[in-house]
Amino acid sequence: MSRAYLIPDRNDIERSLELAGEYGCAFEYNDFFVPEILDHPEKQEEIIEFYGRYRKDFSKDTMHGAFLDITVHSSDRLIRDASVLRIHQSMEIAKRMGLKGVVFHTGKLAGFNVASYIKLWHETNLKFFMELAEEYPKQQIYMENMFDEAPEVIAGLAKAMKDIPNFSLCLDYSHAAVTKYPLSGWVKTLAPYIRHMHINDNDLKDDLHQTIGEGKIDWQAYSSLMKEYQIEATALIEVRGYENQKRSLEFMKEHHIYPFI
Numbered sequence: 001m002s003r004a005y006l007i008p009d010r011n012d013i014e015r016s017l018e019l020a021g022e023y024g025c026a027f028e029y030n031d032f033f034v035p036e037i038l039d040h041p042e043k044q045e046e047i048i049e050f051y052g053r054y055r056k057d058f059s060k061d062t063m064h065g066a067f068l069d070i071t072v073h074s075s076d077r078l079i080r081d082a083s084v085l086r087i088h089q090s091m092e093i094a095k096r097m098g099l100k101g102v103v104f105h106t107g108k109l110a111g112f113n114v115a116s117y118i119k120l121w122h123e124t125n126l127k128f129f130m131e132l133a134e135e136y137p138k139q140q141i142y143m144e145n146m147f148d149e150a151p152e153v154i155a156g157l158a159k160a161m162k163d164i165p166n167f168s169l170c171l172d173y174s175h176a177a178v179t180k181y182p183l184s185g186w187v188k189t190l191a192p193y194i195r196h197m198h199i200n201d202n203d204l205k206d207d208l209h210q211t212i213g214e215g216k217i218d219w220q221a222y223s224s225l226m227k228e229y230q231i232e233a234t235a236l237i238e239v240r241g242y243e244n245q246k247r248s249l250e251f252m253k254e255h256h257i258y259p260f261i
Contacts, residue, residue, distance in 0.1 A: 003259035004252075005062065005236040006245055010047070013054060015242045023249050027055070028103070028236045029063040038066060038089050048097055058097045062196070062236075065090030067105040067146070073124035083107070084128070091136050101140030103170050103196065106154055110147035118153060126160050133167045142170035142196045150181045151189040158193035168195035174202055174209070174238070177217050184225060191229040198238045200248075211244045212237060213251035226258040235259050 005028045008016040020027065031037065031047050038044075055061075066086035074080045087104065094102045108121055133141055145154055154169060161167045171194045176186040187194075199222075201215030202208040208215065225231075235258065237248050253260045 003234045004249070005234055007236070007238065007240055008051070009240070009242065010050060012242055013050075017054060019242060019246060019249070023253070025237075025249075026060040026062070026100075026234070029061065029099075031063075032090065032093050033064050033066050033068065035066075035068065035086075038086060044093060048093070051097075058099050061097075061099050062101045062103060062140075062142075062234075063090070063094055063097075063099055065094075065102040065104045067107075070105065071107045072128045073107065073121045075120070087132065091132065091139060094139050095136060099139060101142055101166075101196070103142045103144050103198075105144050105146040106148055108146075108148055108153060111149070113149075121153065122156055122160075125157055129157075129167060130161060130164060133161075133164045137166060139166065140195065141167045143167075144170040144172050144198065145175050145186075146172070148175075149179050151176075151186050155189050155193065158190070162193065169193040170196040170198060171233070172198040172238075173222060174198065174200045174217065175207060177202060177204055178207055183221070187225040187229050187231070191231060194231055194233045197231075197233050197235040199235055200238045209239055211239055211251075212248035212257070213255075214247075219252075219255065219257045223256065223258045223261060227261075231258070 004023060004025045006016065006020055006025045007030050008027045032044065066089065070083045070086055071079060072083045074083065090102055129141060143154060148154055158169050169190055171190055176183055199212065201210035201212050201217050204216045212219065237245060239245055239248055
């Protein structure tokens with residue numbers, strides 16, 4: 001089995017399963033992070049039961065956890081409590097399904113780098129995610145860079161949690177590609193902590209989620225960085241739709257792009 005992951009499409013599930021089987025891909029579920037689903041347990045059960053009719057083993061699969069407006073480090077108690085609730089809901093779904101892990105974002109405000117804010121972010125997230133990892137020892141917790149302009153802040157948290165076996169980083173290479181920080185620097189700084197990745201293409205300006213090979217990201221350079229820093233991580237090909245996923249997989253396999261090396 002490869003290290004590649006796909007987002008399954010419930011409206012085209014047969015072809016999702018066919019493509020995953022052809023390329024040996026696991027799934028990363030994007031069904032559960034929207035508030036409308038998190039507000040209705042019966043809808044969650046419907047989705048879980050739907051996938052259960054087609055997939056008997058979820059143990060290699062992951063899911064994207066709640067990320068919309070999630071800030072566990074907020075100084076506003078109501079916002080903080082809502083964020084904590086949503087993250088716990090995500091973890092409970094993953095536990096219920098027996099998933100391998102859950103991806104969360106840093107929730108850091110873009111461009112806001114006041115020292116006191118960074119300190120609050122670090123201390124609050126460190127305490128919260130250490131407790132969360134202990135509460136859900138059978139699920140991996142991956143923190144993903146989103147609007148982060150540079151890797152140092154998320155790397156600082158990962159370093160502080162390096163001895164927590166079920167906490168690590170999800171490098172979104174495509175998010176990193178639209179920053180002014182060199183991609184080689186992102187990979188070098190985060191390399192010790194990367195266990196999962198998100199990849200798709202873009203124009204190096206906006207997060208477009210294009211089919212891999214149809215944008216401006218240098219995928220040979222990406223694969224070289226994976227080799228240079230000995231990255232051994234799973235990678236979600238974060239594009240939607242059968243055709244886009246298939247073209248991405250074909251391109252990656254043809255050009256020996258990580259994880260198809």
